[in-house]
Amino acid sequence: MSKLRSAPTLDDVAKLAGVSTATVSRCLNNPDQVVKATRERVQSAVDALGYMPNFAARVMAAKRTSTIGAIIPTMENAIFARGLQAFQEELHQHGYTLLVSSSAYNPEIEEEQIRTLVARGADGLLLIGHDRNPRIYEDLERRSISTLVAWSYLPDAQIASIGFDNRTAMAELANRVIELGHRKIGMISGISAGNDRARLRIEGVKDAVKQSNLSTSDLTIVETPYEIENGAEAFSKMMSHTKPPTAILCGNDVLAVGALHRAQEMKLQVPKDVSITGFDDIELARIATPALTTVHVPHREMGRKAALELVRMLENQGTGTSAQLATHIVERQSLGPPAGT
Amino acid sequence: MSKLRSAPTLDDVAKLAGVSTATVSRCLNNPDQVVKATRERVQSAVDALGYMPNFAARVMAAKRTSTIGAIIPTMENAIFARGLQAFQEELHQHGYTLLVSSSAYNPEIEEEQIRTLVARGADGLLLIGHDRNPRIYEDLERRSISTLVAWSYLPDAQIASIGFDNRTAMAELANRVIELGHRKIGMISGISAGNDRARLRIEGVKDAVKQSNLSTSDLTIVETPYEIENGAEAFSKMMSHTKPPTAILCGNDVLAVGALHRAQEMKLQVPKDVSITGFDDIELARIATPALTTVHVPHREMGRKAALELVRMLENQGTGTSAQLATHIVERQSLGPPAGT
DNA sequence: TTGTAAGCGTTATCAG
DNA sequence: CTGATAACGCTTACAA
Numbered sequence: 001m002s003k004l005r006s007a008p009t010l011d012d013v014a015k016l017a018g019v020s021t022a023t024v025s026r027c028l029n030n031p032d033q034v035v036k037a038t039r040e041r042v043q044s045a046v047d048a049l050g051y052m053p054n055f056a057a058r059v060m061a062a063k064r065t066s067t068i069g070a071i072i073p074t075m076e077n078a079i080f081a082r083g084l085q086a087f088q089e090e091l092h093q094h095g096y097t098l099l100v101s102s103s104a105y106n107p108e109i110e111e112e113q114i115r116t117l118v119a120r121g122a123d124g125l126l127l128i129g130h131d132r133n134p135r136i137y138e139d140l141e142r143r144s145i146s147t148l149v150a151w152s153y154l155p156d157a158q159i160a161s162i163g164f165d166n167r168t169a170m171a172e173l174a175n176r177v178i179e180l181g182h183r184k185i186g187m188i189s190g191i192s193a194g195n196d197r198a199r200l201r202i203e204g205v206k207d208a209v210k211q212s213n214l215s216t217s218d219l220t221i222v223e224t225p226y227e228i229e230n231g232a233e234a235f236s237k238m239m240s241h242t243k244p245p246t247a248i249l250c251g252n253d254v255l256a257v258g259a260l261h262r263a264q265e266m267k268l269q270v271p272k273d274v275s276i277t278g279f280d281d282i283e284l285a286r287i288a289t290p291a292l293t294t295v296h297v298p299h300r301e302m303g304r305k306a307a308l309e310l311v312r313m314l315e316n317q318g319t320g321t322s323a324q325l326a327t328h329i330v331e332r333q334s335l336g337p338p339a340g341t
Numbered sequence: 342m343s344k345l346r347s348a349p350t351l352d353d354v355a356k357l358a359g360v361s362t363a364t365v366s367r368c369l370n371n372p373d374q375v376v377k378a379t380r381e382r383v384q385s386a387v388d389a390l391g392y393m394p395n396f397a398a399r400v401m402a403a404k405r406t407s408t409i410g411a412i413i414p415t416m417e418n419a420i421f422a423r424g425l426q427a428f429q430e431e432l433h434q435h436g437y438t439l440l441v442s443s444s445a446y447n448p449e450i451e452e453e454q455i456r457t458l459v460a461r462g463a464d465g466l467l468l469i470g471h472d473r474n475p476r477i478y479e480d481l482e483r484r485s486i487s488t489l490v491a492w493s494y495l496p497d498a499q500i501a502s503i504g505f506d507n508r509t510a511m512a513e514l515a516n517r518v519i520e521l522g523h524r525k526i527g528m529i530s531g532i533s534a535g536n537d538r539a540r541l542r543i544e545g546v547k548d549a550v551k552q553s554n555l556s557t558s559d560l561t562i563v564e565t566p567y568e569i570e571n572g573a574e575a576f577s578k579m580m581s582h583t584k585p586p587t588a589i590l591c592g593n594d595v596l597a598v599g600a601l602h603r604a605q606e607m608k609l610q611v612p613k614d615v616s617i618t619g620f621d622d623i624e625l626a627r628i629a630t631p632a633l634t635t636v637h638v639p640h641r642e643m644g645r646k647a648a649l650e651l652v653r654m655l656e657n658q659g660t661g662t663s664a665q666l667a668t669h670i671v672e673r674q675s676l677g678p679p680a681g682t
Numbered sequence: 683t684t685g686t687a688a689g690c691g692t693t694a695t696c697a698g
Numbered sequence: 699c700t701g702a703t704a705a706c707g708c709t710t711a712c713a714a
Binding site (some may be wrong): 009010011021022025026029053054055056057059060061063064215 | 685691692693694
């Protein structure tokens with residue numbers, strides 16, 4: 001069976017309206033360059049045929065796609081959802097379309113995704129965090145693809161970023177924990193290799209420990225993938241030590257919720273027996289029992305600002321300008337003083 | 342400042358390798374049609390230039406994109422994440438790329454997204470649920486875009502679907518609730534307009550109520566958007582009745598978790614004071630306190646099967662075949678007999 | 683096995 | 699304000 005009819009083209013519209021393809025194209029893209037009468041005739045033809053412009057052809061001729069690509073580590077939990085939602089809303093406002101893909105926290109997959117998006121003609125790219133093979137940045141620059149990093153702010157990085165200071169934010173939380181009297185501290189981190197957010201959060205905890213004259217042996221760090229299950233596993237492992245920590249800082253809310261859940265299964269009271277903190281302040285943090293004390297990240301603002309900056313870069317052919325956003329600690333119920341205070 | 346160099350084209354590669362563009366194209370797409378010596382020469386040229394094919398040009402010439410589009414109602418919670426992940430993995434296996442966008446449960450936005458994906462040349466489309474303007478299906482058919490529905494199985498729908506029987510699944514859960522002795526039942530549903538999953542789940546509860554000779558006045562139904570907050574709000578509203586339900590069935594796990602959370606805030610014991618059930622069996626359901634009794638949906642299997650079917654449709658130019666997947670009730674802690682039994 | 687050349691559906695330049 | 703027409707980069711008959 002043959003295809004009944006194939007999609008109408010500009011030419012079909014032009015013929016039906018009795019004008020040239022150029023005029024139809026103008027009606028669609030620069031309506032004010034065409035007199036009303038013609039414009040209306042063309043519009044009826046478009047409607048009659050159900051014409052829809054062919055994206056690939058348009059891209060070839062115009063040499064831009066008005067498309068921004070974003071590669072996030074995962075769609076499986078809400079960590080990136082809210083920021084990306086705001087990012088895409090703002091882009092939409094400015095006439096850009098967002099293409100999203102996820103890398104499963106795997107640098108090789110990320111690189112492949114970048115390639116795919118570039119091949120598809122993304123005019124700009126949003127990447128999460130700074131840590132990746134420098135060759136990628138060179139490639140992107142050579143192809144003059146505007147690129148911006150989010151979720152991490154590093155003022156002296158080779159590429160502009162809209163984000164926050166992961167290290168200081170985590171250090172502040174750790175200071176608060178120590179201030180409450182905790183002396184034996186655990187940290188459940190995501191895998192830090194190739195992940196500056198994870199790496200810097202670890203550094204932040206170390207900073208606080210050092211500053212408070214605790215010995216490094218008072219701090220136990222475990223790295224594990226960012227899934228609820230892993231948070232739970234890491235928690236039980238950590239609590240099985242002969243002298244377990246009285247407070248456990250988690251690299252994000254997802255790990256923290258896993259830890260919380262396992263604590264409950266182990267009949268440990270939080271924060272009476274052990275304190276647990278998160279990072280991100282996603283919805284899950286409020287819903288958890290007890291509600292998580294965590295670091296609030298202004299996800300929506302970050303997404304919106306990143307979009308605006310990327311659009312600016314695209315329209316001005318300019319290079320990006322970094323911006324730092326403020327985070328703050330949200331104290332809820334999962335952090336308290338250690339037992340016996 | 343001018344663009345330093347623009348991306349290398351097939352022509353550049355051909356010249357450097359001393360062959361025609363046709364040969365380069367063959368090396369890339371049908372390597373075995375080219376002798377090894379030539380192939381290697383071309384490969385070095387490709388590497389030397391860092392050549393990367395231009396997607397738009399390829400699409401124009403080949404008239405297919407090897408791209409599948411999917412429009413899901415939301416990325417903001419995990420309901421669709423797992424299924425989509427499996428969907429994309431399977432597609433990748435078969436050489437297809439997935440483009441995802443979300444509609445925020447808004448039919449108009451969904452229609453716009455469909456248009457966008459079609460304009461971008463999606464060879465096939467995955468849609469969630471059957472309920473939408475029939476004109477959309479006609480359009481898709483006219484453009485001969487293979488389309489499949491998931492998350493809902495309706496054998497006699499005009500379009501093939503890989504999914505489950507929302508109505509029966511929910512009826513079974515409701516039967517179980519009634520069997521436990523509940524006589525006053527509440528349902529917190531998503532907005533059913535334009536959402537057959539929501540609509541059918543409501544029907545399922547009604548079926549069970551009717552079957553058990555309960556009066557329709559024993560069933561209270563509230564429709565609300567699918568967000569945690571809304572679940573919480575609906576719950577308190579429902580419990581403020583003079584004779585509140587002893588069991589509340591929620592349209593999905595997200596609403597149920599919201600209800601659960603509010604119950605806790607209201608110092609109501611679940612399931613002692615009131616039972617709450619979910620639907621979907623996402624991770625959240627296991628983590629919630631108490632863990633949610635819910636309907637397990639084989640998300641990964643559904644995603645995988647949908648991908649396979651869509652690929653089949655594409656390669657055989659064939660029409661789709663529907664498939665029904667089994668669901669089952671997962672009994673955890675949030676459902677129990679009513680107080681005083 | 684390889685080369686030639688005709689499209690693919692737009693946009694944009696340049697005349698009119 | 700409108701019309702010709704030349705790109706855009708690649709695939710794919712068809713020829714050699």
